[in-house]
Amino acid sequence: MRLARYRRGAGAVRLGRIDGDRLIDVSDVPGVGSSLRAILPRLDELRPAIVAATGPAFALEDVTLEAPIDDPQKFLGIGMNYREHAEEARAAGIPIPTSQLWFNKQVSCINRPHGDIVRPAVSEQLDYEIELGVVIGAECRHVSVEDARSVIAGYVVVNDVSVRDWLHKLSPTFTLGKSFDTHGPFGPWLTTDDDIADPLDLRMTLTVNGHVRQDFDTSDMIYDIYEQIAYLTQVMTLYPGDVLATGTPSGIGAPTQTWLRPGDVVRAEIAGLGAIENRVVDEG
Template identity: 65%
Template sequence: MKLARFTHSGKTSIGKVVGDTIIDLSSVPGVGSSMSQLIGDLPHLRPALEAATEPALPLGAVHLETPVNDPQKFLAIGMNYRKHAEEARAAGIPIPTSQFWFNKQVSCLNGPYDPVEKPDVSEKVDYEIELGVVIGKRCRHVNREEARGVIAGYLIVNDVSARDWQHRSPTFTLGKSFDTHGPVGPWLTTDDEIADPLQLEMRLTVNGEERQRSSTADMIYDIYDQIAYLSTVMTLMPGDILATGTPAGVGAAMNIFLKPGDVMHLSIDGLGHIENRVVSTSEIAAAF
């Protein structure tokens, strides 16, 4: 299934994407407004969700929202693709010798087609395409061999980064957490629809120019290693989002950064695409 949050006629609901339509699941017993809660209840709710066929709306008639709007955690791993690590090394950035995790504050979550702010206080805003893994059940001390069993599904993450702010803080958190700097989507594709999440092609363009193209096979620590490592430290909860690393081709490696008017288009095999236009702080302010 492809589970989404959408707004139509001023109401935001949870739906199921089927082809070029979205089926409103609001009337299914147990489906509320929390995607994280639905994810936690998915084994119980799945038969009713799969059986729902109406009401159906044209996908083009709704506004897709952040698929998971209420995760407890939004975590990301740094320099986890071999070629990206090489370009970082060439730029004089030390390469971690173990998994390197940081927080993206959940307040930065953004819709799959919503604008991304280029803050006035940053001159080095960058893009990063990443495979997002969404946790499906409360878990701790997960073995690598069991890790796929705790995954609800996948989505695309644009780990937008204010590089100048990122490098002011050893934790990266501030530079990774500006409002709007966490577009995800376009929907949550459940795990059963993806044959092998370690063999997915990913591609990012800026204004139609290809900047990143790779495969999730290039990860240094794959998603199962990541879940085992993180769950050694903390309890993972339904709806938690893990951004699993970006491949080579980031703007920082070329000293080319985003500016208002730029359009980022991100796609991953089997997951669809998201697209975000960069806007100025004044444009964002005007929308409030």
């Protein structure tokens, strides 16, 4: 099942179920409403009614898709979690961490799946990172690797946009370089976990102006998504709607200093999850 937050024109945000190239409104289904995060703990209970909902229906091209979760308590990312990307970093003089390396993306960076990415006036080192996003579906702490999949609501495509000089020179904690406004586009909708046979075997492709920059499989992760959840929940409680960006493969712009420029169109696609596409604009 694929669930989206959307609006038509200047109307209010509502929830819809994606059916091919159409969106079927489900906000009027009893118990659903307009917040996807709010219904995640009851998704199994609500699923039959959501699947059976019959309208109203709209062509996807006639609606504006919003971030599937606009109000998570946490938006976390893991650094250097793909083998070839780690080697790419090593070649650039960046030490490879010996354990999971997590950072915050402040939730104010969240952007629509087709919203503009703003290149900030304070930097020209704007980079892209396609990532599999995991959305938590249940409040959880001390989750084992074996049980980790049971707390996943579903998956989204994330572009972990990064401002490299703020990331490595001015702010070695990573948080500021990962948290500029508009630098967290994800979506295009939430694909629920039951729709994905194996999230550790998904093809990820990112293009800039139609040219392939990243093309890898999620099987190349150093720490898989279940190990990530187990590690994080030793430290903190994860809540429904929390978003985990699970690492990017090689092919980012930093090693060749190939930065994003105004007018560039970045498309990130993951098999089975759909695609997000964002145009780069200068800060005005």
